[in-house]
Amino acid sequence: MRALRRLAHRVRPQVFHLFTLKCVLYGSLAAPRGEVQTIGAVTGMGHLFTTRSWRTWLLKTPVLIALRRAIKRSRTQLVFQNDADRDEFVAYKIVDNEHTAVIRGSGVDCERFKPRPGRRSQSHVKLLFCGRLIAEKGIREYLAATARLRKSGRTFESQIAGAPYPGNPSSLSDAEVEKLQSEGSHIFLGQHEDMAALFADSDIVVLPTYREGTPKALLEAAASGCIIVTTDIPGCHGIADPGVNGHLVPPKKIAPIVVALAKILDATPQERQRMGAESRRIAVERFSDREVNAKTLTLYRQPAQTPPPS
Incomplete structure (x- = not known):
């Protein structure tokens, strides 16, 4: 002081x-x-x-x-x-x-965060969770949902950008992160610096957060043309329009995340491209810096x- x-x-x-x-x-x-x-x-x-x-x-x-x-x-x-x-x-x-x-x-800086032309694969879908690895960001729900999706036979790549936050009692422990890394189900990137490149290389960004102001990561993801799956809370309204550029799910629930992601994974590549283009439009029209x-x-x-x- x-x-x-x-x-x-x-x-x-x-x-x-x-x-x-x-x-x-x-x-x-x-x-x-x-x-x-x-x-x-x-x-x-x-x-x-x-x-x-x-x-x-x-x-x-x-x-x-x-x-x-x-x-x-x-x-x-x-x-x-x-x-x-x-x-x-x-x-x-x-x-x-x-x-x-x-x-x-x-x-969001829509000149810095933008889709990379011709980048997205027709079949190899990349999921991304980005945020502190604490319960309030929905990391445990994300891990459980992706495990269920894999058990159902769906294939995708999962990346996690973020780190444990020891100052928060709900943080994943270092031991939990090491265990997940050894299992090989997710690519752990830790604290990532070049988020513009990471979003441009992702197809679906998932943030099952419990409460937010307006998450900047989702604005950057939308500007980059990513499909958005996030929670139905006031801070996320307007970033993901259900069925248009993604889905809104109840907080603290695993099954709705599974259903939402399954719909996107089962969609045609053309439909996923359309949803990504809608994300870009929403970012430019509603959230430009x-x-x-x-x-x-x-x-x-x-x-x-x-x-x-x-």
Whole structure:
């Protein structure tokens, strides 16, 4: 906190733009009161809001209290990636509705993320899971669903881009990852740097996440022409249109993922190409970074609000 305050004093920024919930908390407490426009981007609700256990229950109340005080202190304007997350924060009385905005995702660079002409095979279908290897991202459901598909006789290649996250109690352990690698059913890529090339080389991207703001990985996958299978949650609505460029499935369920993937695997190559082209169209029309950047710059131009007395 002291380091953040020293930095703000030295730089004297016009805008404090804070990304992710933890940074919103710390940054709102450190921001100079009434001197800068403070914007907090809530990109997702995180483990605290998606997991029900006695540990998270004990931690949640003090975090909510701290968030209320921090946001009131600096008059932080919160930017959410979907209406459901915004409504939950308002219901918790963390922020007033008039101090919020909804911008769907961080946008996607449709020039960098794009299909590779002539790349996709007619028969060799590549599946990709990309995300942290934690329960909330749906990694366990993905592993179970692909195992059932193989047992049914369907053939495909499965790649997993991501790494365990020891800071989260629901993370896959290193031992679990090593066991899966030794079984040879999946190609583990770990933390992958060149996602544009990886998406361009994939046919179906699967993210059975429990809760999201608006997952950037799915926006990049759609822009790359990948078919999308993800969960029927507010953060993923509009990225996958059921039957058009993919399927939406209930969170925490394995069987619907199996059914959705089976439909795509059993489709003709021409039908899969059509669905991939629809993904590209959706990314360009709904989630281009140009539109998102313009909305964000509008927030930057708003005058800083004077916080109430402590």
